[in-house]
Amino acid sequence: MADLKQPQDDVVAAGGVPGASADLLADSVGDYARIWLRRIRSGESGALPVIAGLVAIVVFFWVKSPDFMTARNLINLIEQSAFIIVLGMAEIFVLLLGDIDLAAGFTAAIGAVIALWMLALGDPWWAAVLVALAACAAYGALQGIVTAKLGLPSFVVTLAGQLGLSGLLLYLVNASGSVGVGGIISLHNNIINDIENNQLSPAATWIVLIVIVALAGVGIFWGDQRRRSAGLVAPPVSISLLKIAAVAVAGAVVAIVSDLNRGRAVPIEGLPWVVLVVLVILFVWTSLMGRTRFGRYVYAMGGNAEAARRAGVSLVRVRTLAFTLCGLTAGMAGIIYASQLGSISVGVDGGQNVLDAVAAAVIGGTSLFGGRGRMLHAVLGGLVVGVINDGLELLGLSASAQLMWTALVLLAAVIVDRVTRRTQVAR
Amino acid sequence: MTADNAAAQAQQPLLRLRGVSKAFGPVRALTGIDLDIPAGQVTALVGDNGAGKSTLIKTVSGIWEPSDGEILWQGRRVNFRTPKDATDTGIATVYQDLALCDNLDIVQNMLLGHELRSHGLLDEIEMEKTARRTLEEMRVTTVRNIRQPVGSLSGGQRQAIAVAKAVMLNAKLVIMDEPTAALGVSQTALVLDIIQNLASRGIAVLVISHNLSDVFKVADRLAVLFLGRMVSSGPIADYDTSSAVHWMTTGAAPGGNGANGKTGLATGHGGLTDG
Numbered sequence: 001m002a003d004l005k006q007p008q009d010d011v012v013a014a015g016g017v018p019g020a021s022a023d024l025l026a027d028s029v030g031d032y033a034r035i036w037l038r039r040i041r042s043g044e045s046g047a048l049p050v051i052a053g054l055v056a057i058v059v060f061f062w063v064k065s066p067d068f069m070t071a072r073n074l075i076n077l078i079e080q081s082a083f084i085i086v087l088g089m090a091e092i093f094v095l096l097l098g099d100i101d102l103a104a105g106f107t108a109a110i111g112a113v114i115a116l117w118m119l120a121l122g123d124p125w126w127a128a129v130l131v132a133l134a135a136c137a138a139y140g141a142l143q144g145i146v147t148a149k150l151g152l153p154s155f156v157v158t159l160a161g162q163l164g165l166s167g168l169l170l171y172l173v174n175a176s177g178s179v180g181v182g183g184i185i186s187l188h189n190n191i192i193n194d195i196e197n198n199q200l201s202p203a204a205t206w207i208v209l210i211v212i213v214a215l216a217g218v219g220i221f222w223g224d225q226r227r228r229s230a231g232l233v234a235p236p237v238s239i240s241l242l243k244i245a246a247v248a249v250a251g252a253v254v255a256i257v258s259d260l261n262r263g264r265a266v267p268i269e270g271l272p273w274v275v276l277v278v279l280v281i282l283f284v285w286t287s288l289m290g291r292t293r294f295g296r297y298v299y300a301m302g303g304n305a306e307a308a309r310r311a312g313v314s315l316v317r318v319r320t321l322a323f324t325l326c327g328l329t330a331g332m333a334g335i336i337y338a339s340q341l342g343s344i345s346v347g348v349d350g351g352q353n354v355l356d357a358v359a360a361a362v363i364g365g366t367s368l369f370g371g372r373g374r375m376l377h378a379v380l381g382g383l384v385v386g387v388i389n390d391g392l393e394l395l396g397l398s399a400s401a402q403l404m405w406t407a408l409v410l411l412a413a414v415i416v417d418r419v420t421r422r423t424q425v426a427r
Numbered sequence: 428m429t430a431d432n433a434a435a436q437a438q439q440p441l442l443r444l445r446g447v448s449k450a451f452g453p454v455r456a457l458t459g460i461d462l463d464i465p466a467g468q469v470t471a472l473v474g475d476n477g478a479g480k481s482t483l484i485k486t487v488s489g490i491w492e493p494s495d496g497e498i499l500w501q502g503r504r505v506n507f508r509t510p511k512d513a514t515d516t517g518i519a520t521v522y523q524d525l526a527l528c529d530n531l532d533i534v535q536n537m538l539l540g541h542e543l544r545s546h547g548l549l550d551e552i553e554m555e556k557t558a559r560r561t562l563e564e565m566r567v568t569t570v571r572n573i574r575q576p577v578g579s580l581s582g583g584q585r586q587a588i589a590v591a592k593a594v595m596l597n598a599k600l601v602i603m604d605e606p607t608a609a610l611g612v613s614q615t616a617l618v619l620d621i622i623q624n625l626a627s628r629g630i631a632v633l634v635i636s637h638n639l640s641d642v643f644k645v646a647d648r649l650a651v652l653f654l655g656r657m658v659s660s661g662p663i664a665d666y667d668t669s670s671a672v673h674w675m676t677t678g679a680a681p682g683g684n685g686a687n688g689k690t691g692l693a694t695g696h697g698g699l700t701d702g
Contacts, residue, residue, distance in 0.1 A: 232555050233574045291548040296531075300539055303528030310526050311540030312511065371530035 050365050050380040057384065061391030068394055071260035075272060079196055081386030082274045083108075083337045087357035088364070088378030089285055090329035093322045095361055096289075096302045098370025099154035101326050103143065103161030104357065105350030108334030110165055111136040112344040113172050115335055119189045120179040128189075133331040139165075140327015144320035154323075162351055173346045183346040187338055195277055195339040199270035202259040208271065212279070213251040217244040274336060278379065281332060285325075285375045298322055302371030333357075359406065360385050363413040384409065439502050440465040441631045442487070442518075442600055447496035449479075449486055456482040457655045459496065464600065469622055469632045471642040471663070474652030475675050480635050483652065484602050487633075488520040489513035519593030520602040525585055527592075529578030533570065534558040536577050537592045561595045562587075566624055569617060583614030587621055600631040607641050619645050639668050653678030 061068040087104060094101045101107075111132040118128035143161055147154045173180040187193055200208060220243050227234035258271040289295035297318045300308040309315055337353075338344045357378070358368075364381025366373025385406055392402045440463035449457040457479050464470050474480050485491050487498065489507030497504050500516055507513045513520070527536050534551070537558045543550045558573055567587045570580070577588060586606055593601050606622070607615045622645050625632050636642050642649065643663065650660035651674040658678045666674075673681040 226552060230552050230556065232552060232559075233572055287548075293542050293544070293549065296535065296539070296542060296549065300528045300531060300535075303530035304526065306524070307526035307528050307536075308539065310510070313540055371528070 047365065047374070047376055047380060050363070050377070050384070054380060054384050054387065057387050057391070061387065061394065065391065065394040068391055070262070071257050072262035073390065073394070074257055075262055077386045077390040078383070079272055079274055079340065080390070081382045082196070082278050083333055083340060084353070084356050084360050084385060085278055085379050085382035086281060086333035086336055087330060087353060088360035088382050089281060089375050090326045090333060091354070091357050091361050092366055092373050092375055092378055093285075093298070093326040093329065094154065095358070095366050095368060096298050096370060096373050097319060097322055098302055098368075099147065099319070099322075100158065100358065100368075101140070101143065101154065101161075101323065101330075102158040102351070102354055103139075103165050104158075104326060104330040104333075105352070105354030106162055106165035106169060106348075107136050107139055107327050107330040107350075108337060108353065109169050109344060109348040109350050110139070110172065111331035111334035112338035112348075113169060113176075113185060115192070116185040116187055116338055116344050117172070117176050117179055119187065119192065120176075120185060125189050125191045129192075129335060132335060133328055136331025136334070137324050137328035140330070141320060141324040143327070144323025145316075147323065148316040148319035162354070166350060169348065169350070170346050173344075184343050185345075186343045187341075192335060192339050193342065195274050195336060196272070197339065197342075199258070199268065199272045200276070202269045205258050205271040206255050208276065209251045209255045213248050216247045220244050220247070274339070277336065281329070282375050282379060285329070288325075289375060294318065294321060299371060302367075304371075356385065357382075359410045363409055365413075368414065381413075439499075441501060443499040443502075444487070445497050445499065447483075447486060447493045447498065449482055449491060450494045455655055457486065457493075460652075460657045462650055462657060462660060464631050464633055465648070466599065466631045467626055467629045468647040469626045469634060469645050470648040470650060471646035472633060472635045472650050472652065473637075473639070473642060473671065473675055477654075478652040478675075479655040480652055481604070482655075484520060484604060484633070484635060487513070488518055488602060514596060514598075517597065517599035518602065519596055519598035519600070521586075521589045521593050521604065521606065523604045523608065525589040527577045527585060527589060530576060532576050533562075533573040533580075533588055536588060537561065537595055539592070541596065557595070558591075561591050564628070565591055565594065565621055567591065567617075567621065581614060582610050583617040586610070586614075586618050590618075590621055590625070594625065594630070598630065600633065601625055602633045602635075604635045605637065606634060607636065607638055615641065639671055642671075643668065651675055 058069075067073055087108060090104050090108075091101060114135055115128040115132035118131060119125065139161075143154075143157055146152060147157045173183055173185060176185060179185055199205075221240050224234050224237075224240040228237075254271070254275070258275075259269050261267045261269050263269075289298065297308060297313045300311070300313060301315060301318060305315060308318075334344075337348075360381035361373065361378045362368060362381065363384050364373075364377025364379070366377045366381075388405055388409065389402050392405060442462075442464040444460050444462040447457060447460040447462075448455065460479075460483060462470075462483075472480055472483065482491070486493050487507075489510040489512050492506070492508060498507070499505070505512075505516060507516070510520075528539065531539070534555045538554050543553045543557065545553070555573065562570065562573065565587070567584075570584055570587070577585060580588065590601065590603065590606075603622070606618050610618060619641060622632055622634060626645075626647070634642070634646065646663045648661065649663050649666050649671060651658050651671065653675065656678070659674045659680070670681045673679070
């Protein structure tokens with residue numbers, strides 16, 4: 001329990017880098033706000049500007065389309081976004097190093113193929129998931145070793161990986177014989193299927209969300225309190241309470257919306273399982289990046305690899321591990337994808353998916369230049385992309401318009417990143 | 428015998444170079460360098476471009492092994508094969524590029540590679556206390572908040588953090604490469620304060636500098652390199668700016684003809700100046 005509270009703090013705190021979230025020497029709320037504004041200008045903006053952007057987009061579509069702000073649509077768009085969100089978290093491991101994994105979209109597809117193939121042969125779901133994730137992690141490790149040991153640019157190594165894995169995808173599906181008829185392997189397992197297509201009961205939804213909010217609240221308060229009582233840099237009590245209130249409100253909103261009936265013929269109520277899955281992944285990876293040496297070294301290498309090397313950090317080991325975790329997380333995304341589609345086919349556009357995932361991470365606030373970003377950014381950026389696609393579709397705009405609007409948002413995010421970088425360097 | 432040893436140890440300098448040479452193929456970068464670096468004093472290493480200052484500190488800090496000669500640490504011969512050997516011995520080198528991660532905060536930078544943990548997770552509170560204690564000991568007071576990213580600090584503050592990071596590893600000798608280059612007046616004063624503070628705490632400091640006015644402000648001893656040879660070294664009182672410049676630019680004692688009653692030419696290697 002003690003281990004849970006600190007990372008929870010990270011999920012909601014406004015700092016740019018996990019662990020750096022402590023809030024300067026703010027003695028009052030006014031001080032706090034002033035310092036926070038300064039951090040935004042220097043690129044240490046944290047999550048709140050993205051959240052503000054997300055709220056603005058949501059309000060826009062709410063006004064424009066009567067169908068947007070319905071439980072059915074909101075829950076649907078969250079379910080649709082889960083795949084890109086998790087794939088974005090995979091990318092963040094390597095983006096933080098200033099690297100990229102262009103193969104992750106196909107890593108996900110291969111993971112899905114392995115899992116669905118095993119399920120079709122009658123293996124238990126957990127064995128299928130474990131083998132698929134292990135394979136994806138192993139492939140990530142391979143890419144990491146080649147990149148790190150030989151000092152090759154990850155762009156080229158993973159581009160080769162993208163081509164190779166797309167070929168492997170064709171080969172595997174064709175080789176699966178009667179399992180993959182017509183280039184499609186169908187999903188025959190209720191538990192995997194339930195990730196995207198089933199939900200907790202309304203009562204369980206409340207219980208789960210109350211437990212999450214309570215843990216997060218205790219974590220935030222206890223973490224800040226420990227800093228205060230140690231006489232260290234810490235936010236004032238009022239800010240701690242404000243954070244807790246924000247988490248509680250968010251939890252309540254999610255619970256209320258999920259528990260509205262969104263079914264047509266049969267009532268459908270409750271929190272989709274996929275939301276819980278994404279939250280667990282977010283929590284574990286945020287803890288890893290914020291509370292372990294490995295996470296610290298990833299940020300250090302992204303900021304100044306030479307400094308990290310001189311401090312005794314093994315660049316090869318950290319980079320390899322980052323690519324391994326990227327592959328592992330891509331495997332998770334692949335299983336969510338298969339659950340969403342109910343099958344996996346040779347037609348998966350892994351190249352497009354990985355670019356969407358990178359876009360989500362960057363829109364959420366992760367830098368392409370390394371050293372800045374958090375797992376939460378993939379969630380926020382993925383939701384922004386999801387809301388834009390969903391909203392424009394409701395407005396009857398074509399796919400071409402959706403793509404171009406997403407392009408503008410992505411461009412804006414990169415420009416913000418670059419401009420804040422420049423002001424930071426200019427000091 | 429033991430008492431003799433102890434007495435000898437008390438008198439001998441912390442670090443002593445004896446006839447250290449370094450050749451890169453046919454190029455002799457350093458030739459027979461003798462240098463004493465006593466604890467609790469600031470030794471300034473000066474010399475023109477290409478005199479071998481960088482080669483010398485890289486040899487001392489374990490980046491390059493000397494081709495010849497010996498390095499004595501507290502009277503015992505040491506052999507640094509890697510920078511880590513030197514760091515483990517107690518030699519910390521602050522290079523000109525400082526090697527800081529702009530995206531990490533002060534605490535994270537100071538403890539990079541030496542993070543404190545409890546139950547396998549980073550112990551931020553203990554690390555922050557440690558970092559703050561070190562900064563207080565160094566009397567670095569211009570940094571208001573040690574949780575701000577290092578990228579937001581001024582040049583002098585960054586230098587201070589880089590030194591603090593070195594000191595925190597229990598360094599007995601801190602080597603600083605051009606610590607005041609590219610700093611403004613007040614920032615320079617801050618860094619010079621830190622250097623003096625280190626020496627007053629018994630730490631040996633070796634400063635490489637082009638700026639003679641800074642050197643004369645903080646140094647206790649001066650060592651002049653010229654074309655890879657140690658042409659002169661001694662207490663700072665034996666030099667003034669013009670004699671130091673003369674040594675640096677010509678490799679010979681001021682006043683001509685190699686007559687150097689004042690400076691005590693470095694032992695036996697005055698070959699350049701002997702007519």
